[in-house]
Amino acid sequence: MKNFKNRFLPTLALALGLAISGCSSDDDFERLDGDDPTPTPEGTELNGNLEDDRVLDASEIYNLTGVYSVESGATLTIPAGTEIVADTDEDATGVYIVVQKGGMIDIQGTSSAPVVMRSSNGERGSWGGLVIAGDAESTAGVDATAEVGGIIYGGSNSEDNSGSIEYLVLSDAGAQINSESQYNGISLYAVGSETTIENIAILNGSDDGIEFFGGSVAATNLYLENNEDDAVDWTEGWNGTITNTYVLHSIENFSTAIEADGVDGNPTIENFTAVSSTGGVALQFKAQSGATITGLSLSGYDTALDIAEETRTDLSGIQLNGATAELDLDYSEAQTVDPAMFDWVDNRGRVSVLPGTIDEDFSLDGNSEYIINGVVSVEEGATLTIPAGTKITARSDDNDDGTSIYLVVQKGAMIDIQGTEEKPVVMSSTSGAPGSWGGLVIAGNAETTAGIDATAEVGGIIYGGDDPEDNSGSIEYLILADAGAQINSESQYNGLSLYAVGSETNIENIAILNGSDDGVEFFGGSVSATNLYLENNEDDAVDWTEGWNGAVTNTYVYHTIENFSTAIEADGVNGNPTVENFTAVSETGGVALQFKAQSGATITGLSLSGYETAIDIAEETRTDLSGIQIEGETATLEDTYETDATVDVAMFSWVE
Incomplete structure (x- = not known):
């Protein structure tokens, strides 16, 4: 037995040597699941040339202090959970990891322990990212020289x-060499199809997220957020595939979601969802570049498709969602990639653009932020559910018409806003300017003096019916700011516009701030509202018309701006609504309550402070004020109604 063993060992050693040699070739590289390679103890500074295989230690943080080059024949293995930090004290263009032609990298991250590469200062462009050079084909030729390094x-x-x-x-990658040459997050130079790239997040870069320079490599499950140039870029005839890509732009002045250039290698893009909260260009094709793209979904871009060469008229090389590309389409399809699949990315941005039409039940994510770029319409039969903590922002700037940006719940639809005192739902605008969007509009089927199926003064919205108990849903703990877009001197949006909304609708704990028209306006209907905080709405804090006959309870109005209109404006037929516990405070004088036509109300718990005029009757010929009952008596024009506050402003401490 001993002799057999001694005689067998040289043969075994030779076999093992051949096996190891075979596994080191490019074509046979394969990491076996469950392998746990032993770390190579070579210190935590990464710099210089790696000429032998090396395994990093996930328990260490590695400092990248220069160019770390994986040379031909060597493999760098990076286990799950490893963190590599680029030293920003050095020249940013001289700090990157490069896998040379013939070298290999094995990044073994998992969803629970991804590998992290970042800079020490967290600033865009503060290092050069990851560069891989391969032996596949490129229109640049064999042994071409990259624009970097x-x-x-x-x-x-x-x-x-x-x-x-x-x-x-x-x-934090994307170091800039000059205006023509830059590093990217990941730069892939002629990388071949046997290379595996999947589940990658590239964030906060100053150039492209990922760029393909020729080659045939494919990539799957890409998350690309706020890379200042292009999220995905290709050139030199790249002919691979990317599958399941989610792009998020929430910064100004980025370039594109996709830029394609050079010869058309006809790459394949499957399921590509791109979202912008700042407009911009989605797809740009230069030279004769093209692609076959299916599952394309674009939201929030000013321009969906840009052709850089003005003389190019044949777009047949650009196939989008099964047809030749068209410049006048916006490709605003439903999202084809769910951003939740990238929840393994810590601190990723959670911004989505609300679709223009919601025609089936739709629930938002309370951990996300949502952008409104235009009219968002909840259609008959559908319910929009908004969980506690959700933020919805109307994108508005000097070039936007605020009257075309609002959320409307159509007649027969419902909304369910589920805010809490600790986590209210917030709706506001990007500019923060009064009147920069149209706010929230709800159309119901209750009664109004305007009749059945009347047309609203805003948006051509249809409202009104014969069901006083109609139910449009529930709104609890909502902060709504910056609304009140102006159509003309006679027609305006408000913070909350309620058209013939019925009594089964629940509205309580609402704050409406910084509006350029009314805070809340009731156009007929029988809906009631409880616990309202209304601050600095430039027209009326509360307005009603068309025979509204509901109630408002526990309202606090605060005016600190000049030239507002009133705390209450009532108009039209007197539906005798009920107002209980109404405290209004002005630091700039003005009118508290104004009654037009034959309007009236029953008001108890009225407290006014700081107004020059308590009650104004718009029609000079009106002498009978019996329809206006305040504290159980007919209103008088002489009374100031200055009493102790009946609503404690502290109950609205949840309003930030």
């Missing part, structure tokens, strides 16, 4: 293998 790339092996990258979060 003098790196050699390109060959004739389309199936070249540069390793595997799984669950990587890379941020």
Whole structure:
């Protein structure tokens, strides 16, 4: 037995040597699931050339202090949970990781322990990211020189293998060499199809998120957030595939979601969702570049498709959602990639654009922020559910018409706003200016003097019916700011516009701030509202007309701006609504209550402070004020109604 063993060992050693040699070739690289390679103890500073295989230690934080080059024949293995921090004290263009042609990288992140590469200062463009050079084909030729680092790339092996990258979060890259040459988050030079790239997040870059320079590599499950140039860029005839990509732009002046240039390698893009809260261009094609893109969903961009060459008229090389691209389409389809699949990315942005039409039940995510770029209409039969803590922002700037940006709940639809005292729902505008959007409009089926199926003064919205108990849903703990867009001197949006809304609708704990028209206006209907805080709405805090006959209870109005209109304006037929506990405070004088036509109300718990005029009767010929009952008596024009506050402002301490 001993002799057999001694005689067998050389043969075994030779076999093992051949096996190890075979596994080191590009074509045969494969990481076996469950492998736990032993870390190589070489210190935590990454710099210089790696000429032998190395395994990092996930328990250490590594400092990248210069160019770390994985040379031909070597493999750098990075286990799950490893963190690499680029030193920003150095020249940003001289700090990056490069896998040279013939070298390999094995990033073994997991959803629970992704590999992280970032800079020490968290600033965009503060290092050069990850560069991989392969031996696949590129229109730049064989052994071409990259625009960064003098790196050699390109060959004739389309199936070249540069390793595997799984669950990587890379941020702060995109160092700028000059206006024509930059590093990206991940730069792929002629990388071949046997390379694995999946579950990648690239954030906060000053140039492209990922750029393909030729090659045939594919990538799956990409999350690209706020890369200042292009999220995805390709050139030099790249002909691979990317699948399941989510792009988020919430910064100004980025370039595009996709930029394509050079010869058309006809790459395939499957399921590409891009969202912008700041407008901009979604897709740009230069030269004769093209692609076959399916599952394209764009939201919030000013321009969906841009063709850089004005003389290019044949767009047949650009196939979008099964047809030749058209410049006048916005491709605002339903999202084809759910951002929740990237919840493994810590601190990722959670911004989505609300669709223009909601025609089936739709629930938002309370941990996300939502953008309104235009009219968002909840259609008959559908319910929009908004959980506690949700933020909805109307995108508005000097070039936007605020009258075309609002949320409307149509007749027969419902809204369910589920805010809490600790986590109210917030609706506001990006500009923060009064009147920069149209607010929330609800149309119901209750009675109004305007009749059945009347047309609202805003948006051509249909409202009104014969069901006083109609139910349009529930609103609890809502902060609504910056609304009141002006159509003309006679027609305006308000913070909350209630058209013939019925009594089964629940409205309580609402704050409406900084509006350029009314805070809340009731156009007929029988809905009631409880616990209202109304601050600095430039026209009326509370307005009603068309025979509204509901109630408001526990209202606090605060005026600190000049030239507002009133705390209450009532108009039209007297539906005798009830107002209980109404405290209004002005620091700038003005009129508290104004009654027009034959309007009236029954008001108890009225407290006015700081107004020059308590009650104004718009019609000089009106002498009978019996329809206006205050504290159980007919109103008088002489009384100031200055009493102790009947509503404690502290009950609205939840309003930030």
